[in-house]
Amino acid sequence: MELGGSYLTAKHRLQTNSRSIRRMSETVRTRFAPSPTGFLHVGTARTALYSYLFARRHGGQFVLRMEDTDTERNVADSAQAIVDGLRWLGLDWDEGYLKGGPHEPYVQTQRLDRYHAATNALVAHGDAYPCYCTQAELEQRRKAAEACGLPPGYDGHCRALTVEQVRAYEAEGRKPVVRFRLPDEGETVVEDLIRGTVRFDNATLTDFVILRANGIPTYHFSAVFDDVDMAITHVVRGEDLFPSTPRHVHVFRALGRPTPPAFAHLPLIVGADRRKLSKRRDRLSVQQFQTDGYLPEAMVNYLALLGWSLDDHTELFTLTDLERLFSLERVSRNPAAFDTKKLDALNGHYLRQLQPADFAARALPFVHAAGFPGAEPGLLAEAAPLVQERVTRLVEVPGMVGFLLDDEVELDQAAAAKVLTDEGRAFLAEAAKRLEEVEPWTAAAIEATLRGLQEERGLKPKTAFQPVRLAVTGRLVSPPLFESMELLGRARSLARVERAAGLPG
């Protein structure tokens, strides 16, 4: 690209670039445009969800675009991590990154030639101009302005440079940026689907950089350019971008789209401390929730509820439900605090709803990772009904089924001291004998036998059964006892009961 003198000579107004005129098509097109600077953040994920849902609800298209113009902050593999997160949540995109489509490429650093052509045209048209101010100069003037109580924005220093001034700067070896020229007077109106009509006084808006000295555009330009180029009809994004929207409105206009897309600025998600979610304080990445044992169904449901509601009582939604019911009109305007408790409750709900085989399949990786590489899905599926209503997250499953997987269980010492009294051990000894006779080895038969013995001895159920539970599972808290014994099998159950019976009190 060329900068400098060429801008000054092209004083005539260019014909509006026909490519940038793109009527709002009837089909809704939304996009999710993350920066590959890390993992998929829960706040970002919610933005993606709402954007996706809005497109689906209206039979439109959902586009995935990578905004990697801050090359300093790009993190290797993070685009893939974001994609993985979206796929895990079940948010499929119709075109874009990794999928291609009519507006390729969908990675901004691969679109530099387009941005250059467009910024050149903007300069020629008078909507933008090269600026040679150095960072140090800007900083100095900003401070001076602030000292006088003036806004810290750009002061328009390079707005009307003479040819001589430009030559002088060029001779110094300065590399210019390109700034977008904003009106000094009047007001800019932003129409927002969630916030309504907001007016900004143009006097508070200052010229901003759209092309860096290194030839890479800034977000405020590339995002707008691509939204025009990709025929995006609805921009759904976080509220943090709301104050930048008047700038964008002007760039849309300059790019030949006098009516910008519809905007929907979502309220921010804040932490339990009501402050912006922070990588340091909060668990933020969708992947982290995945490895902590949350189900995508729960995550989607929770995120949907975090700033949106259907009515005064419906709380459970599948992604498919949401694709039918979601609406931006019902998005809340106040920032929502991320509350893990509610997520936990939803996760427990969805965990309990899973078919045993499905539950087993989802829990298996967690069981394997917890030190039971030999665990079989079949056994897990059998144990599922006992475990499902007792866990909140998948990571808790191994702890619950460990006694079925370990050849030997280690008895909780404190529990043993409490429960393996003389009375308890006597019960265990007799129980072992009777258990040998139980036929068939089913929970019902085991229960009948043990309950018979307990009543015979005049013991309270607790006094009788807690020692058995400890013997069989190693703990005083476990899945239902008789069902567990059935699953464990006669041989292992008996061995454990006998062993505990013989232990010294």
Added chain:
RNA sequence: GCCCCCAUCGUCUAGUGGCCUAGGACACCACCCUUUCAAGGUGGCGACGCGGAUUCGAACUCCGCUGGGGGCACCA
């Protein structure tokens, strides 16, 4: 400092002038069920930030205040 947004139980929210002595969910507490832990059931605790104005009547409208959040980069 300047600009913008927001304001109902601890949290997510319903509520768009009378249906509200403000509804639901999560959390919490109690009870029931029960061999443990859960799950489930029943009940309870718990909110319209403050001050004006409009109105016969304000959670709902308007103004001010207070409080919270966001933004003012060659980050997005």
